[in-house]
Amino acid sequence: xxxxxxxxxxxxxxxxxxxxxxxxxxxxxxxxxxxxxxxxxxxxxxxxxxxxxxxxxxxxxxxxxxxxxxxxxxxxxxxxxxxxxxxxxxxxxxxxxxxxxxxxxxxxxxxxxxxxxxxxxxxxxxxxxxxxxxxxxxxxxxxxxxxxxxxxxxxxxxxxxxxxxxxxxxxxxxxxxxxxxxxxxxxxxxxxxxxxxxxxxxxxxxxxxxxxxxxxxxxxxxxxxxxxxxxxxxxxxxxxxxxxxxxxxxxxxxxxxxxxxxxxxxxxxxxxxxxxxxxxxxxxxxxxxxxxxxxxxxxxxxxxxxxxxxxxxxxxxxxxxxxxxxxxxxxxxxxxxxxxxxxxxxxxxxxxxxxxxxxxxxxxxxxxxxxxxxxxxxxxxxxxxxxxxxxxxxxxxxxxxxx
Numbered sequence: 270x271x272x273x274x275x276x277x278x279x280x281x282x283x284x285x286x287x288x289x290x291x292x293x294x295x296x297x298x299x300x301x302x303x304x305x306x307x308x309x310x311x312x313x314x315x316x317x318x319x320x321x322x323x324x325x326x327x328x329x330x331x332x333x334x335x336x337x338x339x340x341x342x343x344x345x346x347x348x349x350x351x352x353x354x355x356x357x358x359x360x361x362x363x364x365x366x367x368x369x370x371x372x373x374x375x376x377x378x379x380x381x382x383x384x385x386x387x388x389x390x391x392x393x394x395x396x397x398x399x400x401x402x403x404x405x406x407x408x409x410x411x412x413x414x415x416x417x418x419x420x421x422x423x424x425x426x427x428x429x430x431x432x433x434x435x436x437x438x439x440x441x442x443x444x445x446x447x448x449x450x451x452x453x454x455x456x457x458x459x460x461x462x463x464x465x466x467x468x469x470x471x472x473x474x475x476x477x478x479x480x481x482x483x484x485x486x487x488x489x490x491x492x493x494x495x496x497x498x499x500x501x502x503x504x505x506x507x508x509x510x511x512x513x514x515x516x517x518x519x520x521x522x523x524x525x526x527x528x529x530x531x532x533x534x535x536x537x538x539x540x541x542x543x544x545x546x547x548x549x550x551x552x553x554x555x556x557x558x559x560x561x562x563x564x565x566x567x568x569x570x571x572x573x574x575x576x577x578x579x580x581x582x583x584x585x586x587x588x589x590x591x592x593x594x595x596x597x598x599x600x601x602x603x604x605x606x607x608x609x610x611x612x613x614x615x616x617x618x619x620x621x622x623x624x625x626x627x628x629x630x631x632x633x634x635x636x637x638x639x640x641x642x643x644x645x646x647x648x649x650x651x652x653x654x655x656x657x658x659x660x661x662x663x664x665x666x667x668x669x670x671x672x
Contacts, residue, residue, distance in 0.1 A: 282402035282462045283412060289461060290395060290416050292454035293358060295423040297388050299447035300365065302431035303440040304381065351398070355458035357391040362451035369444035393612055400596045402462065411541070413589045417534035421527065483547065483598050486655055488611055490550045491591045493648040494584045495615040496622030497557070497641060501580050502526075504626040504641075505573045508634040522574050529578035533585025546590040546597070547656045553587035554649030558642045565638035576638060583645075 364384045371377045395416070403412045427450070431443045505522055540549050560579035564572040595611070626632050 283415075285457065285461045286395070286398055286402050287416060287419050289354060289358075289454055289457040291419045291423045292450055292457055293354075293388075293391055293395075294420040295427040296358075296361060296365075296447045296450040296454060298424045298427045299431040299443050299450065300361075300384060302428060302435060303368075303443040303447070351458060351461045354391060354394045354398070354461065355455045357387045357394065358451045358454035358458060360387045361391075362448040362455070365444045365448035365451060369441040369448070372441055372444075389612060389616075396592055396596075398461065399592070411538040413592045414534045414538040417585060417589060418531065421531045421534065424527070484595060486652060487547065487550055487591050487594050488614065490554060490648065490652045491587055491611075492615055492618040493645070494553060494587045496618040497580055497645055498584050499619035499622035500625055500637070500641060501577060501622075503623045504632065504634060504637040505577060507626055507632070508573070508637075509570070511631075518570055521570075522577050525574040525578040526581045529581025529583075530585045532578075533582040534589065536582065537586040537589040540586070541590070541593070546594040549590035550587050550594075551649055551653040551656065553583040553590070554645050554652060557583040558645035558649060561638050561642035561645065565635050565642060568635040568638060572638070573634070576641075580641075 361384050364380045364387070368377055368380045368384070371380065399412055399416070431446065434446060435443050506519075509519055509522065537549060540552075557576070557579045561576050564576040591611075626637060
């Protein structure tokens with residue numbers, strides 16, 4: 270586990286990263302509040318569908334920059350991960366001010382795209398920084414969990430605040446708030462300890478480590494979870510809109526998903542004390558499958574909320590386990606490009622899952638839940654069986670199960 274070169278008094282290295290993360294997520298929450306309603310909720314169902322499909326396509330574009338450009342830059346620059354976190358925050362601050370001044374202009378859209386790209390780049394840099402601020406690999410799940418909880422709390426605090434400002438004033442002032450929070454994140458980023466620059470390993474070694482069975486199998490499981498989240502998000506949104514649900518009903522489903530993410534961040538580190546990351550990932554697929562199956566039988570607004578919570582719990586637990594597994598097994602010198610590469614795949618999976626209900630008019634919610642249950646169960650059982658088989662094959666180098 271890499272250690273910081275700097276001895277910093279006061280806050281621990283992890284606390285400094287946590288402050289930066291809270292500010293970054295809070296700023297992104299304010300941006301999301303400012304943009305809410307422009308794509309989906311302000312339009313009719315027929316008009317919303319093509320807008321959603323366009324949005325899903327746009328969300329993929331930033332990853333054309335994140336994977337080939339930002340990932341290697343994080344690994345090759347001295348102190349690059351800390352510096353890039355600060356640079357991403359500064360760029361988002363500038364773009365937020367630009368969007369505030371061009372809210373009704375065509376220039377708004379490329380600025381929004383840039384903000385999304387920099388936000389994704391920040392998440393990659395943050396994931397690559399975590400191993401440098403924890404003492405050893407046993408603390409990775411707990412550290413990722415604490416960062417996830419901090420992200421939820423930042424959203425809970427700044428989300429309603431941004432909504433209130435937008436109601437009293439307008440979206441421009443919310444974007445200006447986001448710019449100020451991003452500037453605070455710049456300052457906080459430079460207080461994160463600087464990790465030593467690590468030279469890239471030999472290409473053959475890096476490729477071998479990145480294609481280790483533990484990483485390859487976990488990436489597949491995580492991609493399925495992300496696809497399930499995208500599928501459920503838009504299945505629920507279109508079903509509620511089709512049945513003319515009230516705004517508070519949308520809010521309850523969103524709240525159920527947020528609650529699931531919060532619970533997952535609490536559950537994952539406790540599970541890690543007794544089982545390995547691979548077992549957490551398998552359970553993250555199988556448990557929501559059972560809930561979705563019951564949700565298909567008793568379909569309704571309540572079932573949508575319960576399934577949203579269950580899938581969010583699974584996605585949160587799975588993501589924390591996956592991040593910790595990559596931080597444990599991936600080559601240290603390639604963590605930035607590794608996370609960038611996997612984030613691209615996961616976003617593709619999310620878009621792929623979301624396109625199904627967005628592209629199929631009238632997809633019944635009950636049938637959607639049944640498909641979700643079958644898909645999660647199939648891949649969960651497949652992953653569990655493959656991991657067990659891999660542990661019996663020495664050449665695959667999976668860690669032994671926890672006694």
